[in-house]
Amino acid sequence: MLYIKCPYCGLRAQKEFSYGGDATVKRPNINEEVSSEDWDNFVYMRKSPRGKHIELWQHIAGCRQWIKVQRDTATHEIFQTAKVTEEIR
Amino acid sequence: MQKYSVFSLIKNAFSNHQNWEVAWKDPTPKSEYDVVIIGGGGHGLATAYYLAKEHNIRNVAIIEKGWIGGGNVGRNTTIIRSNFMYDANARFNEFGMDLWRNLSQELNFNVMFSPRGIINLAHSDAQMNAYARRGNSMRLNGIDAKLLDRDEVKKLIPMADFSDEVRFPIFGGLMQPSAGTARHDAVAWGYARQADDMGVDIIQHCEVTGFDVVNGKIKGIRTSRGDIKAKKVGLCVAGSTNILAEKLNMTLPIETHVLQACVSEPVKPLLDGVVTFGAGHFYISQSDKGEMVMGGDLDGYNSYAQRGNLPTIQHVLTGGLALFPFLSRLKMLRTWGGIMDMSMDGSPIIDKTHIEGLYLNCGWCYGGFKSTPVSGWTFAHTIAQDQVHELNSELRLNRFSTGHLLDEKGLGTKTWIG
Numbered sequence: 001m002l003y004i005k006c007p008y009c010g011l012r013a014q015k016e017f018s019y020g021g022d023a024t025v026k027r028p029n030i031n032e033e034v035s036s037e038d039w040d041n042f043v044y045m046r047k048s049p050r051g052k053h054i055e056l057w058q059h060i061a062g063c064r065q066w067i068k069v070q071r072d073t074a075t076h077e078i079f080q081t082a083k084v085t086e087e088i089r
Numbered sequence: 090m091q092k093y094s095v096f097s098l099i100k101n102a103f104s105n106h107q108n109w110e111v112a113w114k115d116p117t118p119k120s121e122y123d124v125v126i127i128g129g130g131g132h133g134l135a136t137a138y139y140l141a142k143e144h145n146i147r148n149v150a151i152i153e154k155g156w157i158g159g160g161n162v163g164r165n166t167t168i169i170r171s172n173f174m175y176d177a178n179a180r181f182n183e184f185g186m187d188l189w190r191n192l193s194q195e196l197n198f199n200v201m202f203s204p205r206g207i208i209n210l211a212h213s214d215a216q217m218n219a220y221a222r223r224g225n226s227m228r229l230n231g232i233d234a235k236l237l238d239r240d241e242v243k244k245l246i247p248m249a250d251f252s253d254e255v256r257f258p259i260f261g262g263l264m265q266p267s268a269g270t271a272r273h274d275a276v277a278w279g280y281a282r283q284a285d286d287m288g289v290d291i292i293q294h295c296e297v298t299g300f301d302v303v304n305g306k307i308k309g310i311r312t313s314r315g316d317i318k319a320k321k322v323g324l325c326v327a328g329s330t331n332i333l334a335e336k337l338n339m340t341l342p343i344e345t346h347v348l349q350a351c352v353s354e355p356v357k358p359l360l361d362g363v364v365t366f367g368a369g370h371f372y373i374s375q376s377d378k379g380e381m382v383m384g385g386d387l388d389g390y391n392s393y394a395q396r397g398n399l400p401t402i403q404h405v406l407t408g409g410l411a412l413f414p415f416l417s418r419l420k421m422l423r424t425w426g427g428i429m430d431m432s433m434d435g436s437p438i439i440d441k442t443h444i445e446g447l448y449l450n451c452g453w454c455y456g457g458f459k460s461t462p463v464s465g466w467t468f469a470h471t472i473a474q475d476q477v478h479e480l481n482s483e484l485r486l487n488r489f490s491t492g493h494l495l496d497e498k499g500l501g502t503k504t505w506i507g
Contacts, residue, residue, distance in 0.1 A: 001398055015400050019390045019505050022344075036490060043502060044342035044433045044489040048331040050393045073345070074393045 002071075005081045008063045020056030022046055023068050023084075050074050054088050090286040093197050112278060113285035118292050121318040122150045124472060125310060127297050127333065128325035129153030131162035131273070131458065132450055134280035134291075135465020136325060136472070141287035143466070144473035150290040150319075152297055152312060154329075158277030161327050164395075164427035165458040166350050166384045168363050168374065170207050170268035171232050174223045175495050177483035178436060179230040184480055185463030186232075186267060192462060198279030201377065204269035205362035208237065208245065210412070212257040212368045220263035227265070235264045246364055250414055257368035257411060268363065270374055276461055299336055300447075307446035323448040323472050328393065328428030330451040337444065341451070342433040342489045344504045347392035348384070348455045349401055351424040353416070355379030369408030380422060383409055387429065387455070389505045397426040429455050431504035434488075436495035439468050439481040448472050449486065454504075 002014035028034040028042055053073045058066050070080040070088045082088050091097060091110045101109055124140060126133045129151045140146045151157070169189055171182035193200050211217045217236075224234035238261045243251055249259060285291055292314070299311035300322070309318040326333055328345045355378050365372040370385040385405030388397040402424055409416050432438060432452030437460065439450050450468045453460065463480070470478040477485065488494055500506055 001400055013400075014398065021503065021505070022391070040490045041340070045340040046331075046342070046344045046433075047335070047340060048344040048391055049335070050332050050345075053391055055391065071390070073391045076392065076394055076398075 002076060002078065004057060004069060004078060006059045006062060006065070007067055007081055007083045008065050009059060012059070012062060016059060016061040017057045018060040020058055020066065022048075023054045023056045048073075052079070056084070090282070112282045113291050116290045116292065118150060118152075118295065118312070118314055118317055119290065120316075121309075122290070123148040123319070124321045124323065125149070125317060125319040126151045126323045126325055127310070128327070128329075129157035129281075129291060129293065130160045130325065130327060131158075131277050131280070131461035132327075132453075132464045132468070133323075133325035134277055134284060135461050136323060136450070136468045137289045137465075138280045138284040138287070139466045139469035140473060141284060141289055143469060146473055147288035149284075149288070150292055150317065151284070152295050152310070152317070153291070153293045154296040156293050157281050157291060158274055161427045161429070161457060162273055162277045162461070164350070164425055165273055165455075166372065166374065166382050167270040167273045167376075167458060168207065168268070168372070169202070169204075169271055169459040170265055170363075171459075172207065172209070172223070172227055172234065172263070172265040172268065173497060174226045175497055176230060177495055178497060179227060179232060181463055181467070181480050181484065182460060183230060183232050184466075185460055188462035188466060189271065192271075192276070192279070196279035196283050198275055198282060199272075200275045200279055201272040202269060203271065203377075204267050206264055206266045207268035207363040207365070208242065208262045208264045209365045210242065210262040210367040211260045213260060216367055217260050220261075224263050233265060233267050235266060237262045237264050246360065248359065248415055249364075249412055255411070262367070270363065270376075273458060280465070297333060302337070302444055302447075305443070305445055307444055319446075321446045321448065321472055323450060323468060325450045325468070327430045327451065327453060327457060330430045337447070339442070341486075343452055344391055344431050345393055346387045346390070346429050346431050346505055347394055347397045347426045348387050348429050349397040349405075349424055349426045350382070350384040351402060351406075352376070352380040352382050352422045353419040354422050356381070356419065364412070366408050366412045369411070371405055371408035371412065373409060373413065381416065381419060385409075387431075387505055388426075391505075393428055395426050395428055397424075429453070433502045433504065434494040434496040435498055435500060437464070437484055438486050439464065439471060440477060440485045441471065441475070442486070
């Protein structure tokens with residue numbers, strides 16, 4: 001069982017959360033010309049690193065907020081969590 | 090090479106089975122090969138075998154970080170099927186079914202291919218309609234499909250919950266009678282033994298640390314056991330695809346996730362063939378030893394751990410219990426995990442790349458085992474001829490940018506939901 005510290009609710013079990021994927025993928029800006037390649041990169045291409053990974057989770061069975069989690073994809077260790085508006089460095 | 094037969098078995102019994110030939114050698118890597126295949130799993134071994142057999146390219150090395158058959162080919166739930174709706178996937182895997190049917194004879198190794206059928210259960214009228222559509226598509230591609238009503242399902246799996254109180258009643262199901270299971274280790278070992286006999290070097294405990302690319306052309310690889318020159322290099326590394334892609338400065342439409350499976354203690358013969366639950370993600374078959382072999386959802390987050398967490402096993406088995414209440418009386422023997430190269434549309438990629446002489450075989454999601462022979466066959470063709478075969482002409486990398494996706498389940502790019 002993973003234990004994830006929700007920035008709003010504190011430490012909670014993995015079962016309360018729902019995964020939302022790589023948090024470093026940036027959507028192309030709206031109202032600007034976007035090349036096919038940029039769309040392609042945004043929609044399909046993923047680094048999927050082995051090691052530290054910043055990802056989105058939703059506290060779906062809690063406060064329902066989206067949060068950022070920095071987690072190791074090889075050991076499952078969680079280093080940091082933050083509100084979705086905050087940066088993880 | 091010594092032929093395996095009942096006579097060689099009897100002959101070797103007289104010497105207490107001490108004098109069998111080694112099944113494959115343990116060579117030191119040469120400095121140069123015509124083709125290097127990275128990854129000694131089922132797909133890599135099959136690729137090397139078909140390169141030697143179909144294309145007479147025998148100066149081939151398989152580079153494996155661990156030991157052959159130690160990854161997903163030894164971790165899957167051994168299911169073999171071709172019940173796909175889209176033409177590209179259906180034709181590809183049905184060609185593979187023909188390879189499976191003759192594989193034990195061809196490899197002189199009993200892979201225990203046992204076509205006892207797969208039943209995908211339906212729990213609503215809408216699901217029955219969807220299965221009728223899929224079954225029709227399969228039959229148009231020459232694959233056997235049979236739509237079963239509730240009573241027909243009950244005859245085949247009477248131990249399922251057919252009571253009135255059940256939350257998801259069984260409406261019927263779609264059956265592919267020619268689907269089945271095989272002994273996965275034997276597939277890896279059978280391919281390895283034949284490939285080795287034709288001159289392929291199987292190099293184990295050798296990790297690839299980098300690539301030598303000059304002017305957009307592959308020249309060789311760097312490994313923990315020294316540099317190896319190669320005219321052509323094929324990547325067959327499943328869950329490790331992204332790690333090697335990073336060394337090549339490539340980004341792929343792939344995420345790596347962990348999938349768990351589990352087996353119960355062995356019991357007497359009970360379940361013939363494979364059954365999948367239609368109201369949750371759960372599938373089950375019974376091994377020849379009598380264990381119930383079960384699997385279901387991914388753990389649901391990017392992972393390279395080759396092990397998962399208990400909540401997913403509990404969730405999967407909740408679905409299992411809803412379908413087969415008798416499972417509650419069985420003890421769990423073991424659980425394990427493997428890492429899956431989840432592609433963004435759920436279908437594989439077998440293609441050339443923008444680097445000349447570098448070929449890619451990945452994106453198998455959690456369905457790679459069934460495609461082992463056809464994956465090796467088409468990948469060998471792609472490498473040998475430097476062009477894709479008709480069978481993998483739609484399994485190309487550029488389908489994501491051109492929009493020709495093969496999204497069999499319609500899940501979109503949330504790979505972890507699959």
